[in-house]
Amino acid sequence: MTDANQEDVNHALEVLGLTLPVTPETLARTRRVLLYTWNPARYSNLTNNPKKYMQAYKKAEEMTKLVEAAYTLLSAVLVSDEASSDQRPSSSADGKAPDTSPG
Numbered sequence: 001m002t003d004a005n006q007e008d009v010n011h012a013l014e015v016l017g018l019t020l021p022v023t024p025e026t027l028a029r030t031r032r033v034l035l036y037t038w039n040p041a042r043y044s045n046l047t048n049n050p051k052k053y054m055q056a057y058k059k060a061e062e063m064t065k066l067v068e069a070a071y072t073l074l075s076a077v078l079v080s081d082e083a084s085s086d087q088r089p090s091s092s093a094d095g096k097a098p099d100t101s102p103g
Contacts, residue, residue, distance in 0.1 A: 009077055012070035024078055031071040038063040 013019065016030050040060040047053055 008073060012073045015066050015070040016074070018074075022074065022078060024075070027071065027074055027078065031067060034067045035064060038067065040064065 013022070016027070016034065018026065018030060038060045040057050043053060043056040043060055047056075
């Protein structure tokens with residue numbers, strides 16, 4: 001992993017409020033919670049002042065995009081890391097399960 005990628009991963013962890021090690025379940029749950037918190041539709045009844053509403057709505061849109069980008073980056077990194085660490089040898093040379101039926 002290059003320095004730029006490590007910085008991106010650190011920023012993504014910071015956006016999501018996570019620390020390593022991160023499980024896929026924790027990542028998905030954090031994403032759901034943050035997307036619910038920053039859902040722009042939640043700001044519709046916040047105020048009758050259109051200017052304040054639009055400021056809050058734009059902030060929510062920005063945060064939603066940040067959360068999605070951080071989730072995408074971390075899920076890609078996690079999947080590639082897990083795939084490389086979970087390299088299991090196949091049970092036979094042709095990739096098929098061995099025949100264990102009685103003779």
